[in-house]
Structure formats: C-alpha cells, structure tokens
Amino acid sequence: MKFFKIDFQLIGLLLINLMISIVSILFPLSLMKITDYLIKGNLNKFYYFLSLAFVSIAIQMTLTYFGGKINNSYIKNRLISIREKIYNSLMKSDYATFKRKKKDEYLSLILTNTQLLENDYYKSLLNVITKAILLTTSLITLFILNSLITVSLLIIFGLISVFPLLFSNKIVKLQKEFISSTEEHTRSLAESLSGFEVIKVNRITKPLMEKYKAVIEEMEHTGMKLGNTIILANVVFGSSTMLLFLLIFLIGGYSVSQGTLTIGTLIATTQLLMYVIEPAISITQEINTIKSSKPIREKITEIVFSDKEEKYIDESFFPLKEDVCEIRLDKVCYKYPGENMNVLNNFSYSFKKGKKYAIIGGNGSGKSTLLKIIANLITDYSGNIHINSHDMKVVFIENIGYIDQYNFLFNASILDNLLLFNENKIRMREVEALFERKFFAPLLTTHNEGLNFIVGDNGENLSGGQKQKICIARALLKNPSILLLDEPNSALDVESSNQIEGILGELNDILCIMVTHKLDESLKEFDEILVLENGQLINHGSYEKVFLDKSLLVPVS
Numbered sequence: 001m002k003f004f005k006i007d008f009q010l011i012g013l014l015l016i017n018l019m020i021s022i023v024s025i026l027f028p029l030s031l032m033k034i035t036d037y038l039i040k041g042n043l044n045k046f047y048y049f050l051s052l053a054f055v056s057i058a059i060q061m062t063l064t065y066f067g068g069k070i071n072n073s074y075i076k077n078r079l080i081s082i083r084e085k086i087y088n089s090l091m092k093s094d095y096a097t098f099k100r101k102k103k104d105e106y107l108s109l110i111l112t113n114t115q116l117l118e119n120d121y122y123k124s125l126l127n128v129i130t131k132a133i134l135l136t137t138s139l140i141t142l143f144i145l146n147s148l149i150t151v152s153l154l155i156i157f158g159l160i161s162v163f164p165l166l167f168s169n170k171i172v173k174l175q176k177e178f179i180s181s182t183e184e185h186t187r188s189l190a191e192s193l194s195g196f197e198v199i200k201v202n203r204i205t206k207p208l209m210e211k212y213k214a215v216i217e218e219m220e221h222t223g224m225k226l227g228n229t230i231i232l233a234n235v236v237f238g239s240s241t242m243l244l245f246l247l248i249f250l251i252g253g254y255s256v257s258q259g260t261l262t263i264g265t266l267i268a269t270t271q272l273l274m275y276v277i278e279p280a281i282s283i284t285q286e287i288n289t290i291k292s293s294k295p296i297r298e299k300i301t302e303i304v305f306s307d308k309e310e311k312y313i314d315e316s317f318f319p320l321k322e323d324v325c326e327i328r329l330d331k332v333c334y335k336y337p338g339e340n341m342n343v344l345n346n347f348s349y350s351f352k353k354g355k356k357y358a359i360i361g362g363n364g365s366g367k368s369t370l371l372k373i374i375a376n377l378i379t380d381y382s383g384n385i386h387i388n389s390h391d392m393k394v395v396f397i398e399n400i401g402y403i404d405q406y407n408f409l410f411n412a413s414i415l416d417n418l419l420l421f422n423e424n425k426i427r428m429r430e431v432e433a434l435f436e437r438k439f440f441a442p443l444l445t446t447h448n449e450g451l452n453f454i455v456g457d458n459g460e461n462l463s464g465g466q467k468q469k470i471c472i473a474r475a476l477l478k479n480p481s482i483l484l485l486d487e488p489n490s491a492l493d494v495e496s497s498n499q500i501e502g503i504l505g506e507l508n509d510i511l512c513i514m515v516t517h518k519l520d521e522s523l524k525e526f527d528e529i530l531v532l533e534n535g536q537l538i539n540h541g542s543y544e545k546v547f548l549d550k551s552l553l554v555p556v557s
C-alpha cells in the first residue's frame with residue numbers, strides 16, 4: 001500500500017515551498033542591507049531594501065496561502081484513496097476472510113485511525129518537507145555569509161540530534177497500545193448499540209456504563225502517555241537546540257567585536273539561524289510523530305495487502321450463465337478457521353433442478369453451514385462441488401436467491417430493499433404482481449408510505465415477520481434458478497408460515513433447498529427431506545420414508 005504518492009500536486013507543493021524559502025531568505029538579507037545602509041547613512045539604498053522587505057513579506061504570505069491549499073488538497077486525496085482501499089478490501093474479501101477479520105478493526109481503521117494518519121503522518125510528513133526545504137536553503141545562504149558559524153552549527157546539531165532517537169521505540173510501542181485501545185473502544189460502543197434491547201430489558205445499564213468508562217479511561221490514559229512521551233522528547237531536543245542557538249550567537253557577537261562581521265550580517269545570520277533551528281526542531285518532532293503512526297500504516301498495509309492474496313469472489317469466479325440443473329456435493333468436509341471439529345463431514349448428495357428439498361436436524365448440526373457452502377459464501381471446504389459440470393471453485397451462480405437467518409435490511413425504503421436499488425418499470429410490475437399475493441399484501445397497508453416506507457437501521461421500524469417477508473420477496477424477485485432458504489418461517493405467524501410451502505410449490509422448474517425446524521405434515525410438500533446430525537447426512541428420502549417413525553413429527557397446529 002503506497003501511502004505517499006508523488007503526483008503533480010506534490011511536485012507543485014515542492015516548487016511552491018522552494019519559492020517560499022527563497023522569498024523568506026530575502027527578508028533577512030534585506031534586514032542586513034537595511035541595517036548596514038542605515039548605519040552608513042545611505043538612505044536611497046535603505047529605502048530600496050526596505051521596500052524589498054515589504055515585497056518579500058507580501059509574496060511569502062500569498063505563496064503560503066496557495067501552498068496551504070495544495071497541501072490540504074493532497075492530504076484529502078490521499079485519505080479518500082486510503083479509506084476507499086480499506087472499504088474495498090472489506091467488500092471484496094470472500095466470506096471466510098471476512099469472518100476471520102474483526103469488524104471492529106475495520107471500523108476503527110476507517111473511523112479513528114485514518115484520522116490519526118491525517119495528523120500524525122500526512123500533516124507531519126508535508127511539514128517535514130516544507131521545513132527541510134527552508135532549512136537547506138537557509139543553510140546554504142548561511143554558509144555563504146559565514147562558513148565558520150555554519151560548520152560549528154552543523155557539528156553541534158549532529159551531536160544533539162541523537163536525543164530524539166532515544167524516545168522513538170517507546171513512542172511506537174505506546175502508539176500500538178493506543179491503537180488497540182481505540183479498537184476496544186469501537187467494539188464496546190458497537191456492541192452496546194446493537195445490544196440496546198438486551199441491556200434495557202435485563203437492567204444491565206450500570207455495569208455496562210462502568211465497563212465503558214473503564215474502556216475510555218484506558219484509551220485516554222494511553223493517549224495521554226503517548227502525548228507526554230512525545231512532549232518529553234520534544235522538550236529535551238528543543239531546549240538543547242536553544243542552547244545551540246545561544247552558543248552560535250556568542251560566536252557571532254565575538255566576530256562583530258573583532259570587526260570580522262558587520263552588525264547587519266549578525267542580524268541576518270541570527271534570522272537565518274532561526275530559519276535553520278526552528279525547522280530542525282520541527283523536523284525532529286515531526287519525525288517522532290511520523291514514527292508513532294507506523295503501527296497504523298502497518299495495520300492498513302496488512303489488511304489491504306494480505307487481502308490481495310485472498311480470493312475475491314467477484315474476481316476469481318466467473319458467473320454461470322446457464323440454468324442450474326444439478327448441484328453435486330462429493331465428500332464435502334468443512335471446519336471453521338481455528339476450530340478442530342468438522343462442521344460438515346463427508347457430505348455427499350446430488351440436488352436436482354425442479355425439486356424441493358427440506359433440510360432438518362438439531363441445533364448446530366451444520367444445516368446453515370451447508371447452505372452457505374452451496375451459496376458459495378464459504379469456499380474453503382474440502383471435497384468437490386459441481387454445478388452442472390462446472391467445479392464450484394471457479395463458478396458462481398448469478399441468479400441465486402438466498403435468505404439467511406438474519407433477514408438483513410438496508411436502511412432504505414421497502415422498494416429499495418426489494419430491488420436492491422435497481423428500480424425500473426419492468427421490475428416495478430413484478431413487485432406489484434408479487435404484492436397482490438395474500439402473503440405479501442399486508443406489507444403495503446401497514447404504513448401510509450407503502451413501498452416507500454423507510455425501514456430503519458436493519459429494518460428496526462418493521463416487525464420480525466415483516467422483515468422476513470421482505471427478504472423472501474427480495475429473493476423471489478431475482479427470479480432465481482436456485483432458491484436457498486434458512487428457516488424462512490422462524491418469525492412468521494402461523495398463517496403466513498403455513499403459506500410458505502404453497503409459495504414454494506408454485507415455483508416450478510427451480511431448485512429449492514430450505515432449512516427448517518418445522519417438523520409437521522407441511523414437509524409433505526418437499527420432494528426430499530435430508531436429515532443432518534453432527535454434520536453427517538444420516539437419512540434422506542420422501543416424507544413417508546423419513547418419518548416412518550411418526551413420533552418425530554410435531555402435529556400441525
């Protein structure tokens with residue numbers, strides 16, 4: 001990941017800073033001439049150099065203004081690019097990679113750490129460049145004016161610049177601690193917001209407030225420790241540089257007393273010394289700050305770079321254009337990263353077009369994992385899966401309908417949630433047709449705005465069943481050739497729940513797989529029932545075959 005990019009803006013910035021430095025140096029040189037001509041009584045030259053001093057101030061101010069604008073624009077562009085890259089790497093990562101990463105890390109990186117990057121890296125780095133140009137041009141001028149002072153300055157300065165190095169390791173270590181405390185802060189805040197209902201109902205506001213206080217205290221305390229160490233490093237270096245200034249001034253004063261230096265030259269030398277010492281202090285301070293941002297840059301590089309080696313579902317797979325006739329799983333095994341136990345164990349089965357399958361089994365038996373594998377969300381399984389004759393490691397099904405257990409909705413209108421922000425006349429007619437059905441119709445009358453009703457953050461303005469119905473409608477509107485449903489009736493009322501099988505029954509010619517806990521006669525609507533236990537297919541067949549033992553069934557209410 002390139003944080004620093006050499007582009008036209010940066011080159012423009014370098015040129016402007018070079019001009020600012022040259023114009024800045026004109027000022028002490030004018031002072032030198034003003035003083036010397038005033039002492040000599042040459043008023044013509046005195047006024048000439050006085051005007052030059054004024055002009056140099058005016059040009060310097062103008063250039064500084066435009067330089068500042070380019071500076072801000074460069075930082076803005078870099079931050080846009082970095083935030084975009086982090087977001088893209090998050091969005092492009094496949095499901096397994098996404099699950100391995102911590103969401104809080106991403107949130108913290110995009111929200112907090114890029115802000116730190118702006119202040120501690122970009123602003124500091126550009127400041128170093130600006131100051132380095134001023135320092136170099138001033139040193140050259142100083143050398144021309146007085147080589148003895150310049151050489152003494154360089155030697156002593158070289159010696160005292162060792163001080164800041166003593167602090168750099170500690171600063172980097174503290175910055176790492178600070179980053180992890182900001183991540184913990186983001187995590188804690190996000191958890192409190194999503195668990196608000198649980199917190200309220202269980203009356204755990206007080207312990208959570210105490211926990212949150214501890215988290216922010218830790219974060220602020222680490223931040224303060226970091227700030228204090230940077231200040232200490234700066235004070236040690238700053239004070240030693242001021243002593244250096246005093247020493248050089250004494251050498252200059254001695255030279256004036258010996259008649260080897262004019263007062264004007266001493267004034268110009270003093271001013272130029274300020275142009276050398278102030279940037280030198282700034283550069284050292286900024287270098288410490290830049291070093292403190294290293295852990296953030298490493299973290300961003302790790303995320304953005306390491307993801308490049310991961311499979312991106314959009315880029316490594318090609319879309320299957322033909323209809324799905326068969327999905328064949330052969331000895332498929334899967335265990336979640338970091339886990340020892342297989343969640344799926346040698347699962348072999350062939351799902352066929354035009355048939356409806358129900359998957360049943362106890363909690364944790366691997367039903368949802370199986371659907372995620374078929375949906376190509378989980379790709380790091382072992383064994384083989386073929387869609388028609390294609391290996392599923394290289395193709396993905398474009399027109400797939402997948403309803404997971406979480407019924408996620410975007411904070412947008414019902415319509416946008418249904419059509420996934422792709423509204424057009426044909427699709428509108430499909431929506432209208434679908435919403436004439438008894439199952440979906442009540443969704444339109446519940447709120448005055450109908451399809452334009454904004455559902456809120458993850459559909460919080462809707463009931464659980466309404467959210468589930470929108471997710472079912474969204475999947476159906478894709479006209480899928482394969483439909484995967486993970487407990488689509490878990491939030492539905494009895495009447496709606498009993499309508500699901502009817503809706504699926506009308507979907508001819510597609511492959512439909514539904515995970516369900518509804519063990520009643522509605523299962524008769526399915527061609528095949530698969531029974532999972534500890535990730536293994538222990539039974540499959542028609543309703544009559546699987547439920548030979550009728551005691552397994554729950555009576556239809």
Ligand SMILES: Nc1ncnc2c1ncn2[C@@H]1O[C@H](COP(=O)(O)OP(=O)(O)OP(=O)(O)O)[C@@H](O)[C@H]1O
Binds near residue numbers: 099337361363364369
């Ligand atoms: N991201 C994950 N990391 C580690 N283990 C996981 C993960 N997701 C699920 N599991 C584990 O995998 C096993 C199977 O989970 P899965 O969700 O597939 O079961 P299920 O049959 O759908 O259960 P349920 O009927 O309760 O929804 C469980 O033991 C679960 O704890």
